[in-house]
Amino acid sequence: xxxxxxxxxxxxxxxxxxxxxxxxxxxxxxxxxxxxxxxxxxxxxxxxxxxxxxxxxxxxxxxxxxxxxxxxxxxxxxxxxxxxxxxxxxxxxxxxxxxxxxxxxxxxxxxxxxxxxxxxxxxxxxxxxxxxxxxxxxxxxxxxxxxxxxxxxxxxxxxxxxxxxxxxxxxxxxxxxxxxxxxxxxxxxxxxxxxxxxxxxxxxxxxxxxxxxxxxxxxxxxxxxxxxxxxxxxxxxxxxxxxxxxxxxxxxxxxxxxxxxxxxxxxxxxxxxxxxxxxxxxxxxxxxxxxxxxxxxxxxxxxxxxxxxxxxxxxxxxxxxxxxxxxxxxxxxxxxxxxxxxxxxxxxxxxxxxxxxxxxxxxxxxxxxx
Amino acid sequence: xxxxxxxxxxxxxxxxxxxxxxxxxxxxxxxxxxxxxxxxxxxxxxxxxxxxxxxxxxxxxxxxxxxxxxxxxxxxxxxxxxxxxxxxxxxxxxxxxxxxxxxxxxxxxxxxxxxxxxxxxxxxxxxxxxxxxxxxxxxxxxxxxxxxxxxxxxxxxxxxxxxxxxxxxxxxxxxxxxxxxxxxxxxxxxxxxxxxxxxxxxxxxxxxxxxxxxxxxxxxxxxxxxxxxxxxxxxxxxxxxxxxxxxxxxxxxxxxxxxxxxxxxxxxxxxxxxxxxxxxxxxxxxxxxxxxxxxxxxxxxxxxxxxxxxxxxxxxxxxxxxxxxxxxxxxxxxxxxxxxxxxxxxxxxxxxxxxxxxxxxxxxxxxxxx
Numbered sequence: 001x002x003x004x005x006x007x008x009x010x011x012x013x014x015x016x017x018x019x020x021x022x023x024x025x026x027x028x029x030x031x032x033x034x035x036x037x038x039x040x041x042x043x044x045x046x047x048x049x050x051x052x053x054x055x056x057x058x059x060x061x062x063x064x065x066x067x068x069x070x071x072x073x074x075x076x077x078x079x080x081x082x083x084x085x086x087x088x089x090x091x092x093x094x095x096x097x098x099x100x101x102x103x104x105x106x107x108x109x110x111x112x113x114x115x116x117x118x119x120x121x122x123x124x125x126x127x128x129x130x131x132x133x134x135x136x137x138x139x140x141x142x143x144x145x146x147x148x149x150x151x152x153x154x155x156x157x158x159x160x161x162x163x164x165x166x167x168x169x170x171x172x173x174x175x176x177x178x179x180x181x182x183x184x185x186x187x188x189x190x191x192x193x194x195x196x197x198x199x200x201x202x203x204x205x206x207x208x209x210x211x212x213x214x215x216x217x218x219x220x221x222x223x224x225x226x227x228x229x230x231x232x233x234x235x236x237x238x239x240x241x242x243x244x245x246x247x248x249x250x251x252x253x254x255x256x257x258x259x260x261x262x263x264x265x266x267x268x269x270x271x272x273x274x275x276x277x278x279x280x281x282x283x284x285x286x287x288x289x290x291x292x293x294x295x296x297x298x299x300x301x302x303x304x305x306x307x308x309x310x311x312x313x314x315x316x317x318x319x320x321x322x323x324x325x326x327x328x329x330x331x332x333x334x335x336x337x338x339x340x341x342x343x344x345x346x347x348x349x350x351x352x353x354x355x356x357x358x359x360x361x362x363x364x365x366x367x368x369x370x
Numbered sequence: 371x372x373x374x375x376x377x378x379x380x381x382x383x384x385x386x387x388x389x390x391x392x393x394x395x396x397x398x399x400x401x402x403x404x405x406x407x408x409x410x411x412x413x414x415x416x417x418x419x420x421x422x423x424x425x426x427x428x429x430x431x432x433x434x435x436x437x438x439x440x441x442x443x444x445x446x447x448x449x450x451x452x453x454x455x456x457x458x459x460x461x462x463x464x465x466x467x468x469x470x471x472x473x474x475x476x477x478x479x480x481x482x483x484x485x486x487x488x489x490x491x492x493x494x495x496x497x498x499x500x501x502x503x504x505x506x507x508x509x510x511x512x513x514x515x516x517x518x519x520x521x522x523x524x525x526x527x528x529x530x531x532x533x534x535x536x537x538x539x540x541x542x543x544x545x546x547x548x549x550x551x552x553x554x555x556x557x558x559x560x561x562x563x564x565x566x567x568x569x570x571x572x573x574x575x576x577x578x579x580x581x582x583x584x585x586x587x588x589x590x591x592x593x594x595x596x597x598x599x600x601x602x603x604x605x606x607x608x609x610x611x612x613x614x615x616x617x618x619x620x621x622x623x624x625x626x627x628x629x630x631x632x633x634x635x636x637x638x639x640x641x642x643x644x645x646x647x648x649x650x651x652x653x654x655x656x657x658x659x660x661x662x663x664x665x666x667x668x669x670x671x672x673x674x675x676x677x678x679x680x681x682x683x684x685x686x687x688x689x690x691x692x693x694x695x696x697x698x699x700x701x702x703x704x705x706x707x708x709x710x711x712x713x714x715x716x717x718x719x720x721x722x723x724x725x726x727x728x729x730x731x732x733x734x735x736x737x738x739x740x
Contacts, residue, residue: 037688037694038688038689038692038694039696041695043696044696044699066688066692067684067688075664075666075682075684075685081688083680083681293437293441294441296445310453312445314437314441315408315452315453318436318437318451319408321436321437322407322408322436324407325412325695326411326413326414329412329699330414
């Protein structure tokens, strides 16, 4: 059968689980580094693995434009192409296409859009999105949906969600079932409890190997996001993984795990590494700051990553100021390790039944307020 | 005594040697990757070492401006600062300062120039250059000189060379002698046999731990460069290392080894790696070229580097086209490995007394003409 999921331990609503796939095992709660264009930016795949990542995310939109899904397929699939043999989740392309506001047109059948690279026209529909993800050889395929903009009136959010539900059915019908592969549906409905409930029920009726929560982390703020999770996750099946798309800061992840979420992805650790920002157990710091220029301590005293074991802040400050490639390589590596370390500690706290203590002591500190 | 040098084998004029320093051994002929601003660009120091490099080069001009020589000293020296425990040769800053044509003024005492970073005024003299290199803890310090522009009339070249010779004496006087450290003088004199001879004799009289040949690879072309080496190296002491500054392409290096040169540095393998160019045993190729987009062979079938062992041209083409950081990381790594592989094969050929065969079969092929 498709992909396996077992819950190994539970602490209140927080779940410690394990997903079995054709490409390997994913320990949950899991954080997926983003590998937009066939590479987790500035990272060698073996170093992504060494940071503790079990699974990475690939972007359908970017890969369909360059190098092209048919080409990736001919070259042996995305795993082989980018030398990442482990599980890969691909998004449906929907989110990125929708954000090309001036360059796309949404109809019942799908979306026509223009490439940001060369202006050429392309079509995405549930059927084509699923086909592309199949060509990429995605371990986990995402249903094609419309990410409802925020804020949205109830009526607008309802229509958008209902379109996504019709597309979810078409995605399910188009998906080619294989052992160890799976298709995830995406709950929409903005911040409205009735719409989120309707969406979740709709998806359960269709049936998916996992359930994602979409349309969050789009500007609604942490409080609103947690509230939406509070009234959404109870509608999701207990025995299937739950994935909160595009989240987030460490404190967002901890709060979402407390609300029963199992999977996350976010560009934050990689993107902020390219702008001089490092995530530490005492909150984020920016290495461009001149207070670090003579600082011979590591980025984070509590971190065991290869960067903290070897380099000091004075050198990383220098590399960042001089805009040296090595600076962004090392900060990205540290940040990804920090995120995976967070997930390891979350998993351990759930197993030890001490997750609420962990949450209380760590969340504020991670935001630099502790 | 200073630094040791022994010649292990000789094949016609080509020498296979070994330099002993306070920071380790350098097998010659040696290629030194350039680590301008305290990093060999886009490379982790352990990967520079793994490529086969025994010694790297640091730039006095860049480091004095940022992070500052006094700061590097306070942080424990350049080796510790950049986590490269092996030998480091620093240039004198002269070459880079001279090329700031609009921003510098040369006098007998030294050079006043403006920083390319913030426009601030700085002074470099033989004494200050040697002091900076001492603060950086350079294993091999270069005498402060004027790199004579090319082309130069005989009279201009003579005056420039004689200034460099007075500065060489002052550099020698300013240098603090320590076990395992050394100071190299630099032969100038443009393309004029009498001036090169005068310069070499002058330097020998002062006495240095090694002798560099400067003012080449500045636009004179390979033939003129080889001719200048032909009439210059016979004037250099046999028992001291010879360093051809800023050279060069693989075929330039082979030709200079044939003329008795032991050490080289060049930005070519690192810089060209950042523009999509890969050096192979069949000449350079540019990965941006669309002919590579479906090419599942490695960069170079004859290369054993980590990049060629793992990745194919199709993926490297994709990374290069998408301007992904991983692309320049991998091309730089391959190029540095290729250069070190070239040096290994040169050393083996000298020991095997087959260097002229090696030169004949390899030189043309390396330029893509074989």
